[in-house]
Amino acid sequence: MLRTPTAWTRCKGLSLLATRPTWTRLRESAVSNIFLVPIAVVFVVLYAAPMGQSFFYSFTNFDGYSNDVKNVGFLNYQNIFSDPTMLAALGYTVFYALTTTVLITVFAIPLALIINRKFFGRNFVRAIFFFPAIPSVAILGLIWGFILNPLGDGVLNTVIHALTGLGPIPWLADTTLAQLSTVAVAVWTLTGWHAILYLAYLQSIPSDFLEAVRIDGANRWQTFRYIILPLLTPAMTVSWLLLMTNGLKVYDLPITLTKGGPGYATTTITQALIQDGIAQAQVGQASALAVLFLLIVGIVVLAQLGLSRMLEGRYS
Amino acid sequence: MRTPRHIWTSVIMIVLACLVALPFYYIVVNTFKTQAETASEPFALPTHLYLQNYANVLQNTTIVQSFFNTLYVTAISIVLMLVIGSMAAFGRIVGKGRISAIIGVVLVIAFLVPGQATLVPLYRMLVGVHLVDSLNGLIVLYSTGSIFCYYLILGYMRTVPAEILEAARIDGAGPFRIYATIVLPLIRPILITVGVFQTMWVWNDFIYPNVFISSPQNETLVLQVYTAVGQFLTDWPSFMTLTVIVLIPMVVFFVVMQRHIVSGLVQGSTKG
Numbered sequence: 001m002l003r004t005p006t007a008w009t010r011c012k013g014l015s016l017l018a019t020r021p022t023w024t025r026l027r028e029s030a031v032s033n034i035f036l037v038p039i040a041v042v043f044v045v046l047y048a049a050p051m052g053q054s055f056f057y058s059f060t061n062f063d064g065y066s067n068d069v070k071n072v073g074f075l076n077y078q079n080i081f082s083d084p085t086m087l088a089a090l091g092y093t094v095f096y097a098l099t100t101t102v103l104i105t106v107f108a109i110p111l112a113l114i115i116n117r118k119f120f121g122r123n124f125v126r127a128i129f130f131f132p133a134i135p136s137v138a139i140l141g142l143i144w145g146f147i148l149n150p151l152g153d154g155v156l157n158t159v160i161h162a163l164t165g166l167g168p169i170p171w172l173a174d175t176t177l178a179q180l181s182t183v184a185v186a187v188w189t190l191t192g193w194h195a196i197l198y199l200a201y202l203q204s205i206p207s208d209f210l211e212a213v214r215i216d217g218a219n220r221w222q223t224f225r226y227i228i229l230p231l232l233t234p235a236m237t238v239s240w241l242l243l244m245t246n247g248l249k250v251y252d253l254p255i256t257l258t259k260g261g262p263g264y265a266t267t268t269i270t271q272a273l274i275q276d277g278i279a280q281a282q283v284g285q286a287s288a289l290a291v292l293f294l295l296i297v298g299i300v301v302l303a304q305l306g307l308s309r310m311l312e313g314r315y316s
Numbered sequence: 317m318r319t320p321r322h323i324w325t326s327v328i329m330i331v332l333a334c335l336v337a338l339p340f341y342y343i344v345v346n347t348f349k350t351q352a353e354t355a356s357e358p359f360a361l362p363t364h365l366y367l368q369n370y371a372n373v374l375q376n377t378t379i380v381q382s383f384f385n386t387l388y389v390t391a392i393s394i395v396l397m398l399v400i401g402s403m404a405a406f407g408r409i410v411g412k413g414r415i416s417a418i419i420g421v422v423l424v425i426a427f428l429v430p431g432q433a434t435l436v437p438l439y440r441m442l443v444g445v446h447l448v449d450s451l452n453g454l455i456v457l458y459s460t461g462s463i464f465c466y467y468l469i470l471g472y473m474r475t476v477p478a479e480i481l482e483a484a485r486i487d488g489a490g491p492f493r494i495y496a497t498i499v500l501p502l503i504r505p506i507l508i509t510v511g512v513f514q515t516m517w518v519w520n521d522f523i524y525p526n527v528f529i530s531s532p533q534n535e536t537l538v539l540q541v542y543t544a545v546g547q548f549l550t551d552w553p554s555f556m557t558l559t560v561i562v563l564i565p566m567v568v569f570f571v572v573m574q575r576h577i578v579s580g581l582v583q584g585s586t587k588g
Contacts, residue, residue: 031491035407036419038400039462043419046460047426050437057437064440120326121333127574128333131340134570134577135563136520136538142545143339143559146552155342155358188336193581200582249430252522256542270432274527277436286436294433301428 051294057287064281076288086289088264089272092179096254096268097247100186101240107191108239109232112198113224126199129192137189141256144185148172148257172258175265182254182266189253194239201235202228237308244300248293269293340563347557354553369557376554377547378532379561382540389451389536390518393458394511401465401510402503405473406495410481426463431523439527449530457524461517465510468583472506473499506583512573513580519566537562 058076062069080086115126132140147155148171157168171181205228213227251270254260260267269289277286346354347369348362373379404423408416438457439448447453480502484494500507525539535543541562548555570577 032407032411033413033415035403035491035495036411036416039404039423039466040419042400042459042462043422043426045441046438046456047429047434050434050441051429053437053440054433114325114329117325119322119329121330125329125333128337130578131570132336134516135566136522138520138522138538139541139559139562140339142541143343143556145545146556147339147342158358188339192336196578197581200578245430249432251432255526256522270435270523273432273435278439278527283436283440290433290436294429297430297433298428 054287054290054294057283058291059288060284062283062287064283072284076285077292079285080289080292085264085267086272089267089269092254092264092266093248093250093269095179096183096186096250097244099183100190100247101243103183103187104191104194104243105236105239107187108194109198111191111195112202113228115195116199116202126192126196130196131192132189133193136252138252138256140189141185141253144181144188145172145257148181173262175262178258178262178265182257185257186247186250186253190243194243197239198232198235201232205231233311234308237304237311241301241304241308244304245297248297248300343556344560346553347560349553351551351553369553370561372551372554373557373561377540377544377558378535379537379540379558381533382535382537383565385451385534386519386536386538389454389458390515393455393461393518394514396455396459397462397465397514398507398511400459400462402469402500402507403495404462404466405470406491406499408470409473410491410494423463423466427467431460435523435527442528448528449534451534453528454524454536457528458518458521461514465514468510469503469506471583472503476502509576509580509583512576515569516577519569537565 059071059073060069061072061075080090111129115122115129149155149157154168154171156171160166160169170177172178210223210227213223218227249270250268251274254266254268255271258266260271273286273289273293276282276289342358345361346358348366349357350366350368353360353362404419408420442448442453442456447456476499480498481494484498489498520538521536522538522542525536526542529535529539532540532543541559544555544558548558
């Protein structure tokens with residue numbers, strides 16, 4: 001006898017519904033756990049095990065090869081704070097994270113307000129500002145390396161020389177200028193991206209609401225300060241969180257632009273960690289830096305979440 | 317009445333946008349020039365169609381190989397992380413047991429761990445299993461992205477009415493069938509969004525290839541551009557040409573996927 005699949009499944013479904021024994025539920029729950037196995041494997045193999053190793057080796061003098069691993073207590077951690085290279089890397093990374101966060105916020109919010117208005121060429125402007133966030137930062141770093149080349153043939157120096165007659169400016173060869181140049185290129189790559197993020201939040205503000213505020217006699221600045229800015233606080237906390245954590249993790253841009261130089265002026269924590277742990281196989285030392293880095297990022301994330309709760313509580 | 321301000325906004329913003337785009341103009345325009353022209357007239361349009369730089373790059377570099385390497389790593393990694401992430405999200409939705417809850421908490425912690433904190437042990441681990449300097453080794457590393465996928469997919473899956481899954485179950489469909497034939501088609505929009513977002517990460521990534529890949533035949537596109545700086549030390553137009561060729565897939569991707577990139581940005585930032 002031929003039965004249509006629907007009739008068949010309906011029959012089976014009805015019988016299940018009528019007498020569903022507890023073991024079916026148990027089995028279903030066990031089966032649903034099978035779906036969690038792959039991600040559990042990813043977590044154990046690629047997160048938990050390496051984290052455990054980093055933590056363990058950070059208290060040892062492990063050099064990657066010898067079996068003579070000794071417990072050295074907090075020596076590796078102390079070394080970080082007495083090694084000028086490490087201190088330079090910590091200092092520059094924090095400087096980079098803070099300055100990019102501040103500058104990108106300061107540029108992205110006005111940009112978002114402008115590209116939220118209607119004007120001719122708006123889609124073009126949005127796309128162009130957003131585009132630098134699309135290609136690899138490493139490649140953008142290399143491109144800017146040509147533009148900022150400290151030798152006379154860097155195109156920016158050529159232009160400056162043609163306009164003002166000034167000699168070559170050592171954009172990437174002077175300590176301070178190199179640090180500022182990396183920040184400037186980062187601002188160029190990410191301002192449009194964060195402006196689009198703010199724009200998404202701006203667009204959720206009903207326009208008749210802003211219209212009502214205007215009719216009530218609020219001027220432009222008042223509307224921005226007391227209406228728009230508070231409504232943007234969720235966007236700001238998200239944007240700052242991304243900028244701060246990505247800023248602390250930065251690696252591509254300084255290394256492609258300056259190779260971490262001049263000296264150690266633009267060496268980042270990540271670069272120092274790779275040099276120590278992989279190139280020089282000082283696993284103990286690198287592990288201490290990794291654990292410290294994890295703590296810094298963790299503290300920043302928690303502080304940001306706390307701040308965002310506080311701000312959102314105050315404004316809503 | 318509204319014209320003056322509106323026009324000024326247009327003019328100023330278009331000029332600013334052109335300034336922002338100037339570095340791209342600079343490198344594209346110089347790929348069609350000889351070295352001498354590049355030095356003397358960096359911003360001028362090329363006087364004639366000079367394609368020697370392109371021929372030079374295509375002949376003297378392994379760029380085609382690198383392109384396929386990058387494509388292979390990106391495609392497999394994205395499929396892998398979408399499967400792992402969506403399976404986990406589905407498991408969390410249907411499984412109400414203790415294991416499911418524990419995994420939920422554990423994944424929050426994993427989400428906060430920066431890749432750098434595990435880099436050195438992962439390197440040693442991959443050396444142990446002979447996956448250093450291997451494209452498959454990169455795929456293993458990128459599978460860490462499945463946790464980000466899991467988060468976004470979980471958020472989206474919570475909006476799928478539970479009745480649909482319940483109805484399928486009553487109809488006798490097992491969990492695997494529900495996952496494959498009902499859940500996956502339903503969550504297609506978020507799979508595309510997350511997929512686009514993660515494609516940009518894997519395709520553009522520099523740190524993993526730079527640390528884990530050493531032989532030229534295993535280079536990804538980004539790594540190849542980086543190592544080519546030494547190769548083309550004095551030949552800037554060739555280097556710029558290589559850069560432009562590598563940028564082309566990203567431009568196409570941007571034009572086709574712009575909407576998804578923006579929605580990924582918004583969803584990724586509100587849930588991430």
